[in-house]
Amino acid sequence: MPAGPDASDAGCRFLHVDMDAFFASVEVRRRPELRGKPVIVGGDGNRGVVTSATYEARACGVHSAMPMGRAKRLCPQAIVVPGDMRLYAETSAGIMALFRSITPLVEPLSLDEAFLDVAGARRRLGSPREIAVWIRARIEDEQGITCSVGVASTKFVAKLASTHSKPDGLLVVPVEGVIRFLHALPVSALWGVGAKTEEHLTQLGLRSVGQVAHTPLPTLQRALGPALGAHLYALSWGRDERVVVPHEPEKSIGSEETFGSDVDDPAVIYRELLRLSERTAARLRSAGALTRTVSIKVRFHDFTTLTRARTLRIPTDVGQEIFEVASQLYDALGLERARIRLVGVRAEGLLPAAEAPVQLLLGAREHGWRDADTAADRAARRFGAGAVRPATLLDPVSDPTRPGRERRRDGHRDGHRDGHRAKAPPEGMRPAGDSET
């Protein structure tokens, strides 16, 4: 039986549920006067991109990740809204709760999509297709938005099926119809094939999944590397052994920010590194995790990007300690007033705070900063995020999109010292004892 809404769902335990134009749909729900109109969600600044767009806007050629300037040229009549992550997260939580009322085997991929393994729910709720129909109706009733659902015997094919049925659709790919369904698709449908790999495959004359499937595995591996070659070959034959994993611990947590315009003032860069370090540390603490490796990312005006990382002797979740390492990594780049577009701070090699080794070394970390951070966390829970910040982040002229405005109290025009830059954190940030990395 061919794939379709009425196809056999025997052996199809996986559902992939994907909200249609999620952020934009939530905005339309909030402002019904937008219904039927082209709506674009995204940053409206000179460097914003589209994060979501209604199908009316997509009809003009607008799609997510497109620079906002281009989107507005393609669709001048579009209504641009800035986006409200808290509202989307709340809506998502309601949807995920609905999924968990069906099965505990729910694996969220992002705010707007999830895999469900419904093998154990059949007796209670019916066949996978019946469950999919029910989910679509409930989400529309309760949340006022539509979704698309793919039903298949593997996660990969379920995901392709939901994409294929968009918007507001349902597609069941029966076990015996998998190969026919897959082989007709373009290579870009394969999970792991983006622009570069697609180009690579095209050069080999491979445009469809069927052509990849009929290419010898060693040829693919020579062209794409052993891992990607084997991965794509397996997927092209519908082989995907992955199961639904309800909760995978995070492997890294980080923050990055693109400046409104390029920045060459080191003082602005360091203040931004401090802000991102504090934000990353707060998220580590709320996740109950410590980081072993701190990395920074620097993107220059021409979009070239560097990353640098250092592994710590003592894992931490303290903003000041992360900042200390981040600023040392930045120093080591030896940049002389380079034009910088973005900086980021990331915590990698996470481990549960509860399992962290007790630090008994001589010169162990001072507790001052950690106590200050946990007090700030308490204040943030009570008064809102950002209620307590380092003094250097309170300065109203320290907006990183307004580089070079402020003057240090020591009279230096920027954060340089000794012709390079101050090794010390900005004034008001240093604890009684130096922190130890």
Place this chain on the structure above:
DNA sequence: TCTGGGGTCCTGTAACCT
């Protein structure tokens, strides 16, 4: 046309250890 922000995973290289 001019590229966000949150991530994961893979690959190549270098350093280090045995």
Place this chain on the structure above:
DNA sequence: TCTGAGGTTACAGGACCC
């Protein structure tokens, strides 16, 4: 003591996903 092989880990960069 020197050298090389092989394994492991850290780091940097890049591709990819939503």
